[in-house]
Amino acid sequence: MTEGEFIAALRALAGNPAARALADDAAVLEVGGETLVLTHDVLVEGVHVLPGSDPADIAWKLVAVNLSDLAAKGAEPLGILLGHMLGDGDARFIEGLREVLAAYDVPLLGGDTVKGLGPRSWGVTAIGRAMHVPVPSRGGAEAGxxxxxxxxxxxxxxxxxxxxxxxxxxxxxxxxxxxxxxxxxxxxxxxxxxxxxxxxxxxxxxxxxxxxxxxxxxxxxxxxxxxxxxxxxxxxxxxxxxxxxxxxxxxxxxxxxxxxxxxxxxxxxxxxxxxxxxxxxxxxxxxxx
Amino acid sequence: MTEGEFIAALRALAGNPAARALADDAAVLEVGGETLVLTHDVLVEGVHVLPGSDPADIAWKLVAVNLSDLAAKGAEPLGILLGHMLGDGDARFIEGLREVLAAYDVPLLGGDTVKGLGPRSWGVTAIGRAMHVPVPSRGGAEAGxxxxxxxxxxxxxxxxxxxxxxxxxxxxxxxxxxxxxxxxxxxxxxxxxxxxxxxxxxxxxxxxxxxxxxxxxxxxxxxxxxxxxxxxxxxxxxxxxxxxxxxxxxxxxxxxxxxxxxxxxxxxxxxxxxxxxxxxxxxxxxxxx
Missing domain, CATH: 3.90.650.10 (PurM-like C-terminal domain)
Incomplete structure (x- = not known):
């Protein structure tokens, strides 16, 4: 199964407009009177992260790319959840995390830490509140x-x-x-x-x-x-x-x-x-x- | 840095009661008039998943353990985001995902797919709406x-x-x-x-x-x-x-x-x-x- 086939299968499974959010966009979720924006990005050592990278920079980028997805939706961040694979340089990772969360005033809400067995990976979920409705999407450009x-x-x-x-x-x-x-x-x-x-x-x-x-x-x-x-x-x-x-x-x-x-x-x-x-x-x- | 030290550092970083959610509990987030519950769990091949596991079972368990965290908060699931590392058996993974989402009537909202380089890992974020406030926590047991x-x-x-x-x-x-x-x-x-x-x-x-x-x-x-x-x-x-x-x-x-x-x-x-x-x-x- 290729990546394209996998994503197409996920989209079919989602079976609704939120499916667009898979692998390339943030999800928009109406809850009561609020409009939430949710995004999840994963970085893999050796794929998205240069060998020898400072873990503080990894933490910064991991959070920043998710916040950028919220930015494109005009959303205010409410917090993040972190999925962290333990390893060398974790003190530096914490330092970068502290810096990026302070820079954008974003709370750390929760997450999970796991032991890994090979190249490390990290995931962040960011949740935000849309400040303008309808929430901007990729799908509204008009001729002219x-x-x-x-x-x-x-x-x-x-x-x-x-x-x-x-x-x-x-x-x-x-x-x-x-x-x-x-x-x-x-x-x-x-x-x-x-x-x-x-x-x-x-x-x-x-x-x-x-x-x-x-x-x-x-x-x-x-x-x-x-x-x-x-x-x-x-x-x-x-x-x-x-x-x-x-x-x-x-x-x-x-x-x-x-x-x-x-x-x-x-x-x-x-x-x-x-x-x-x-x-x-x-x-x-x-x-x- | 040990795992315990890492988690302690994350808790210090969070610097608020939500810190309790790190690595062992769901986070509770008030947004407007709603009370949301957020949880994120990661499974790693060879650590949390038996070698040779059917990817359909991996997908089931990955979603189920997050929904279980919502259950303990008395929350109704609103959806999940998936962080998926591509690999063998992805068609079976999709099948298990379809089954668990259908079984509990939970929408797939979004996520990310990545290429990996070693043992695979998968993360799921589940978001739910608390149906009873105050949301049950670990911290309310009383003598008697x-x-x-x-x-x-x-x-x-x-x-x-x-x-x-x-x-x-x-x-x-x-x-x-x-x-x-x-x-x-x-x-x-x-x-x-x-x-x-x-x-x-x-x-x-x-x-x-x-x-x-x-x-x-x-x-x-x-x-x-x-x-x-x-x-x-x-x-x-x-x-x-x-x-x-x-x-x-x-x-x-x-x-x-x-x-x-x-x-x-x-x-x-x-x-x-x-x-x-x-x-x-x-x-x-x-x-x-």
């Missing part, structure tokens, strides 16, 4: 909307290169990504669709367009990148955790963002870059592992 | 209360023996434990403290007594066991997921349960069995791994 992204793409890529190849660059963008919680909450009332850029801008544009049943026509030169010489890679590298969203083109945005394209009616594929159609076969980003 | 347990202890032990040693016994009690959701909800308004028996009756009694600041005086002969010849082991084996609770001795209980002892004021240690004091050094049950 502008396509926007916060910040700069590729900073995490350069940080990764500095860690692995000795290049000069700020490693914090890769090691300690900043979930854009305040920005997501400010944007939520204004967007028609929103998600965080975790797996590469082009791939995430393709996913947003697919969920919305539209095509995103991007203007490559308008996309801010961290390294002009590696522009193509910057558009395909993940881990930046910027917010990608669509909104009516004349919206007065409450957050600084770059307009990088326009939503057009579905036109063959889901993505065009400078007029040229792109598909998944073109290597749009990082495919989940 | 009766101590009660549902069902029979040791059935899972016999099932495990049948799987590993070829003994004749029903394996379902070990492979497919039944979370006592309806029982927990019925009991919640009547109990002073409640928890599920996951790590051995004596150990869990010791924990409940510790959280309540009392001593539990147990009458060994009153504890129903699945195998009289292995009574001592039955009291120390986990995985039965029965409900252990305390309630005023004259309470008319809505659920069948055995009275197995009495809560007395703290008297040296937290546990007495037939008049003899027992401590953690006596091997009361399964210590978390």
């Amino acid at each position: 909307d502008g396509v926007f992204v916060t910040g700069v793409l590729g900073a995490a890529m350069l940080g990764h290169a500095a860690l692995t190849g000795g290049a000069e660059a700020d490693t914090a963008a890769y090691l300690r990504p900043a979930p854009l919680l305040a920005e997501g909450r400010a944007l939520a009332p204004h967007v028609t669709a929103m998600m965080d850029v975790s797996d590469g801008l082009l791939l995430d544009c393709w996913r947003l367009a697919g969920a919305s049943g539209v095509t995103l026509a991007l203007d490559g030169a308008a996309i801010p990148v961290a390294d002009e010489r590696r522009r193509g890679e910057c558009l395909r590298w993940g881990d930046d955790y910027q917010l990608l969203f669509t909104a009516p083109a004349d919206t007065a945005l409450p957050v600084a963002a770059s307009r990088i394209g326009t939503v057009v009616p579905l036109d063959g594929g889901h993505l065009r870059l400078d007029g040229r159609g792109l598909s998944l076969d073109d290597g749009l980003g990082y495919t989940h592992g | 209360d009766g101590v009660f347990v549902t069902g029979v202890l040791g059935a899972a032990m016999l099932g495990h023996a049948a799987l590993t040693g070829g003994a004749e016994a029903d394996t379902a009690a070990y492979l497919r434990p039944a979370p006592l959701l309806a029982e927990g909800r019925a009991l919640a308004p009547h109990v002073t403290a409640m928890m599920d028996v996951s790590d051995g009756l004596l150990l869990d009694c010791w924990r409940l007594a510790g959280a309540s600041g009392v001593t539990l005086a147990l009458d060994g002969a009153a504890i129903p066991v699945a195998d009289e010849r292995r009574r001592g082991e039955c009291l120390r084996w986990g995985d039965d997921y029965q409900l252990l609770f305390t309630a005023p001795a004259d309470t008319a209980l809505p659920v069948a349960a055995s009275r197995i002892g009495t809560v007395v004021p703290l008297d040296g240690g937290h546990l007495r069995l037939d008049g003899r004091g027992l401590s953690l050094d006596d091997g009361l049950g399964y210590t978390h791994g």
